[in-house]
Amino acid sequence: LVTSPRIFSNYTARYACLRASPLVCPNQALAAELGVLYLHRDLEGKAVNALGYQRAISVLKAYPRVITLENFDTEVRHLPYIGEKIQSKVTYLQHTTSSHPEVEQIKEFIRFGVIEECQTIRASERFWSLKTLTSVHGIGATTARNLYSIGLRTLEDMERYYDVPVADDGTLKLEEEEVIYTPNGKRIPRQARLPDLSTKAALVLRNDLEASISREEVEEMHAVVMAELEELQPGCVSTIVGGYRRGKLQSNDVDIVFSHSDLRSGGNQVKGLCRKLVQRLYDRGLVTHVTHLSGFHARDAMRTSHWDSLEKALTIFILPSDGTQKRSHRRLDLIFAAPEAYWTGVVGWTGSKMFERDLRLWAKVEKGMKFDSSGITRRHDSKKFFPKSELEVFEFLGLEWIDPTLRNA
Ligand code: TTP
Ligand code: MN
Ligand code: MN
Ligand code: MN
Known part of the structure; x- marks a missing residue:
């Protein structure tokens, strides 16, 4: 750098x-x-x-x-x-x-x-236990403290508590997908919904999900997802955001913001596309679990600071094996923005979290604007603004340009 x-x-x-x-x-x-x-x-x-x-x-x-x-x-x-x-x-x-x-x-x-x-x-034993328990995807500090208070200390304690099945060779098993059979013997998945990542599954997959992802694999995942998306809806554009865009050599997950290159369509080409893409990736065996999927349902109780109205899916993804190397499950976040919200989406998901927190605060306190990944709103009259480039987002908010690799606040 x-x-x-x-x-x-x-x-x-x-x-x-x-x-x-x-x-x-x-x-x-x-x-x-x-x-x-x-x-x-x-x-x-x-x-x-x-x-x-x-x-x-x-x-x-x-x-x-x-x-x-x-x-x-x-x-x-x-x-x-x-x-x-x-x-x-x-x-x-x-x-x-x-x-x-x-x-x-x-x-x-x-x-x-x-x-x-x-x-x-x-x-301190308590510190290491809480750190270990929260290393499982989906286990936050509050849950970890509760588990600690009933005596859990290690991941092995957690496996027993969550009743994770162990195979004969001592390895942990993912539960078989539940299926039901129609009267004429047709085998269909029990739930039409994509499988959630349960705590049980997160425990089984923990070594995969804890391992960091090289830039090369991030790019490979991006290329595979884009190829599938192109079949579904030609002409989409995308940017790999998150830590990768800030220059991290190793990422904890992969974050991609998508939109469509046709600005005149008013976002019709991306409406509902997130769900369709996730379903397609699931059908291909590329997505194995979904931890959050927004779209047609009412907003769920996901209360994070970056909540916005963009369609998004938080998934578990695995590249197809080419026979020579063992592939790992990875966390993959897919975010879909209408064309006019693409650049606020890219800025809002590039991070870091502290950079985003203060970007919102700056916009609100110093500029009378509400910044969010889905657009900029002037507070006194609710007028919406949609910058046409990343630089325009900065200029509009009265900020000096800061390169993504210098947003590691
Ligand atoms: P993350 O993927 O959680 O973080 P990251 O990509 O910065 O780092 P890592 O390598 O550990 O994955 O989030 C992606 C971006 O989305 C983050 O950089 C900023 C934004 N974001 C928020 O602003 N608030 C949040 O609560 C989350 C989860 C993300
Ligand atoms: Mn990330
Ligand atoms: Mn992420
Ligand atoms: Mn202080």
């Missing part, structure tokens, strides 16, 4: 969408150590405290020099979310905590290369 001094000029900004944040920063080890404190707070359900660390880490990621005791006192401790409370005109930009443990903890790291509290956390 090329890092020129200019791109760091805005590292003092309070909004992550104004800072250039490279994938790897000069204070990577410090960020990782503070990351332990963030994770600990997050696993314990201390959301406000966790966010404080997340914000401090995010600010450090944009700081262009190795932090020393000297520049810490002259500069770093005055950065937003790190040092003393800065008076802000907007109350919700302020810290809700009155003390700033980060200041002492960062100093500790500069002096000793570790933070004592992190050592304590790393030695």
Whole structure:
């Protein structure tokens, strides 16, 4: 990654969408150590405290020099979310905590290369158990704490608790797909719905789903999906977004935003296409499970910060084996935008999560706009705006361009 001094000029900004944040920063080890404190707070359900660390880490990621005791006192401790409370005109930009443990903890790291509290956390059985239990897809911190409180500690405990079937050779088995037979013996799947990824299945597939995905495989998956989509609806366009687009060498999942190249169609070519594509990929054996599928049904209870009205499917995908290599199940997120919402979709799904969080906050507080992956709305009269390129999204919101590889806030 090329890092020129200019791109760091805005590292003092309070909004992550104004800072250039490279994938790897000069204070990577410090960020990782503070990351332990963030994770600990997050696993314990201390959301406000966790966010404080997340914000401090995010600010450090944009700081262009190795932090020393000297520049810490002259500069770093005055950065937003790190040092003393800065008076802000907007109350919700302020810290809700009155003390700033980060200041002492960062100093500790500069002096000793570790933070004592992190050592304590790393030695804690509860921390490792909660971390392990949440490594299973679909198990969040709250569920993990509940499982811990009834005595579960390891993945093996979880296998027993969720009654995962074990084969004779000791390997775990996926449950057979349930089928019913019609009176004349025709075999049809019991449910017309695509199979959900149950906790049981997530446990069986955990080694696959935990493994990271190379850029090469991301691109191969993208090509396979696009070939299927082209058969279904010619002329679609797509961008691989998420961590891949921010330059990560290894991704945890694959995120793709789709649309249609025909702007005049008013989105008719993409309406319902998400569901059709997922069904087709399922019929081909490429998609094995679905964890979320939006479209014709009423909005479900998925309450995440990135909720928008775009059609999307969160799936489990596996490339066909070519006989020489064993393939792994991967998480694949498919997002469909009408042509006019394509660029807000791409910006909204490129991330990082902190970049997106502050992009929304910036738009709302500073510009009187609501940003979301499905478009930009002016708050006072609900007028919708649909930028025609990614650069136009930035310009419209009054932001300097930040390259996707510098959005690792
Ligand atoms: P993710 O796929 O969850 O994350 P990622 O691609 O940044 O990193 P990873 O390699 O671990 O997959 O989300 C994709 C993008 O969607 C994310 O970068 C920003 C956006 N997003 C949000 O803004 N809020 C959310 O809650 C989620 C899940 C995603
Ligand atoms: Mn703080
Ligand atoms: Mn991703
Ligand atoms: Mn994703």
